[in-house]
Amino acid sequence: METSTSRRKLFNQLMKILGLLGLGLSLVILLTLIFDLIIRGGSRIDFNFLTSFPSRRPSEAGLLSAWVGTLFVMLITAVMTILVGVSAAIYLEEYAKPGPMSRLIELNILNLSAMPSILYGLLALGIFVHQFRLGASLLTAGLTLSLLVLPIVIVSSREALRALPPNLKEASFALGATRFQTLIYYQLPSSLSGIMTGVILALSRAIGETAPLITIGALTYIAFLPKSIMDPFTVLPIQLFNWLSRPQPAFHVNAAAAGVILLLLTLSLNLLAIYIRIRVRKSVKW
Amino acid sequence: MVENSKLSVQNLHFFYKSQQVLKNIFLDVTEKKVTALMGPSGCGKTTLLRCVNLMHELIPEASAHGKILLQPQNVNLLSDDMDPLWVRQRVGMVFQKPNPFPKSLFENVAYGLRLRGLKNKSELSGRVEVALKQAGLWVEVSDRMTHSALSLSGGQQQRLCIARALAVEPEVLLLDEPTSALDPISTAHIEEQLSEIKKQVTVMLVTHNLHQAARCSDETVFMLAGEIIEKGKSQKLFTNPQDKRTESYITGRFG
Numbered sequence: 001m002e003t004s005t006s007r008r009k010l011f012n013q014l015m016k017i018l019g020l021l022g023l024g025l026s027l028v029i030l031l032t033l034i035f036d037l038i039i040r041g042g043s044r045i046d047f048n049f050l051t052s053f054p055s056r057r058p059s060e061a062g063l064l065s066a067w068v069g070t071l072f073v074m075l076i077t078a079v080m081t082i083l084v085g086v087s088a089a090i091y092l093e094e095y096a097k098p099g100p101m102s103r104l105i106e107l108n109i110l111n112l113s114a115m116p117s118i119l120y121g122l123l124a125l126g127i128f129v130h131q132f133r134l135g136a137s138l139l140t141a142g143l144t145l146s147l148l149v150l151p152i153v154i155v156s157s158r159e160a161l162r163a164l165p166p167n168l169k170e171a172s173f174a175l176g177a178t179r180f181q182t183l184i185y186y187q188l189p190s191s192l193s194g195i196m197t198g199v200i201l202a203l204s205r206a207i208g209e210t211a212p213l214i215t216i217g218a219l220t221y222i223a224f225l226p227k228s229i230m231d232p233f234t235v236l237p238i239q240l241f242n243w244l245s246r247p248q249p250a251f252h253v254n255a256a257a258a259g260v261i262l263l264l265l266t267l268s269l270n271l272l273a274i275y276i277r278i279r280v281r282k283s284v285k286w
Numbered sequence: 287m288v289e290n291s292k293l294s295v296q297n298l299h300f301f302y303k304s305q306q307v308l309k310n311i312f313l314d315v316t317e318k319k320v321t322a323l324m325g326p327s328g329c330g331k332t333t334l335l336r337c338v339n340l341m342h343e344l345i346p347e348a349s350a351h352g353k354i355l356l357q358p359q360n361v362n363l364l365s366d367d368m369d370p371l372w373v374r375q376r377v378g379m380v381f382q383k384p385n386p387f388p389k390s391l392f393e394n395v396a397y398g399l400r401l402r403g404l405k406n407k408s409e410l411s412g413r414v415e416v417a418l419k420q421a422g423l424w425v426e427v428s429d430r431m432t433h434s435a436l437s438l439s440g441g442q443q444q445r446l447c448i449a450r451a452l453a454v455e456p457e458v459l460l461l462d463e464p465t466s467a468l469d470p471i472s473t474a475h476i477e478e479q480l481s482e483i484k485k486q487v488t489v490m491l492v493t494h495n496l497h498q499a500a501r502c503s504d505e506t507v508f509m510l511a512g513e514i515i516e517k518g519k520s521q522k523l524f525t526n527p528q529d530k531r532t533e534s535y536i537t538g539r540f541g
Binding site: 165167168171173174176177178181185186190 | 339341370371374379381385386387388397398400401402447450454
């Protein structure tokens with residue numbers, strides 16, 4: 001009896017130590033990565049770096065077209081993803097009749113979210129670039145990334161809607177609300193924080209995507225700012241990749257600096273998400 | 287047809303899938319009185335209640351056959367071309383568990399009015415106040431209308447739900463065991479308020495608590511296994527039941 005208790009306690013301790021080690025290791029690797037980027041590239045970041053176009057001379061090259069491109073592509077992606085993704089989630093959750101068909105669709109959406117991103121690039125190359133003749137434009141990029149992250153948004157929005165207590169929906173119907181009014185007045189406002197979390201998570205993934213954008217033919221050298229959504233573009237990860245593949249070490253410093261900017265942009269996106277969530281939570285009075 | 291009948295249920299049969307839940311229900315509900323539906327769990331009293339504002343239509347496998355006539359319009363609520371929104375505007379419902387929305391007190395009571403497109407701020411707040419007074423909650427909450435409805439106690443939440451149902455000025459109010467989740471003091475509050483509410487609205491009250499039926503109803507219907515066993519003036523039914531089963535139930539031999 002005595003030995004078995006002490007053995008159980010020993011295993012308990014071991015598990016705790018193992019968990020701590022795992023956590024420590026992943027944190028150390030992550031922090032090393034971030035500090036390495038900052039040490040290598042941090043000194044390169046200044047006002048000129050953010051306001052110059054790319055150049056053959058590493059000391060004059062900047063990120064202007066890349067971060068503006070990233071911003072516009074993210075904007076288009078966000079609009080498309082919210083419109084299509086949330087509508088699809090609402091349809092599947094509230095309007096579609098449950099049955100084998102809707103289960104099949106649900107399963108396929110889950111599968112889609114695990115598909116390699118380069119396949120979305122190939123799809124977009126065929127459909128948006130060639131079939132619809134949209135070219136390697138901001139619009140194509142936004143649509144492509146939106147396709148890529150739609151499954152994430154659909155799944156998380158459905159979960160947010162499903163998490164609402166069903167007896168409140170009943171209360172809304174009993175007061176004479178239509179299905180649409182129940183959505184607008186109760187379900188959407190109450191699940192907004194969950195839906196927004198999914199959208200931001202999706203955008204954080206999209207912002208770092210490179211492969212599908214290279215596939216659709218995004219350029220690496222852009223020395224002007226886009227004037228319409230049909231203009232060619234470049235984005236931060238592509239610029240970063242381009243600099244990294246140059247032989248001159250000075251360009252590698254630029255790449256590290258671009259990495260820091262990309263990290264900062266992702267971080268501020270997440271902060272924005274948290275801010276929006278807090279705002280929404282205040283208006284929904286759970 | 288009985289005089290002063292607000293609702294007249296005629297030959298109502300209710301099925302869930304192939305199972306018959308209600309059999310051959312005939313019932314007249316008197317205007318501006320409280321009619322209690324009483325019986326053990328599973329006797330069909332809640333199902334009967336939910337048929338009156340067509341809540342059963344939300345359940346795919348359920349079907350109701352027969353007539354529920356609403357007076358004075360003299361329309362059959364169960365006819366196929368009946369618009370559930372029209373019915374639910376005239377027949378409000380309060381559920382067993384308090385279910386306020388995660389919104390402010392004001393927005394909860396104004397919900398039904400907003401659904402009908404009422405936007406005028408002063409008219410909205412006027413009608414919200416009237417409804418809260420009818421539900422006996424106004425004095426307690428008038429200074430915190432912007433607070434979350436979920437900050438209220440359970441009993442207050444239930445009175446808020448009553449106010450929410452009354453705000454759209456229904457002709458009939460359905461109460462589905464409104465006090466079964468509440469403590470005795472909150473229950474007494476709501477029972478007191480019923481005598482005020484019935485001056486304006488016809489009330490149908492489902493309860494499995496026979497003391498509650500005896501205390502606050504004018505007429506009582508005793509149901510068992512999907513059928514009406516006995517109905518009549520509450521005083522008479524409780525003091526001098528005609529059916530053996532009613533007598534067993536009210537003397538506490540079962541249920």
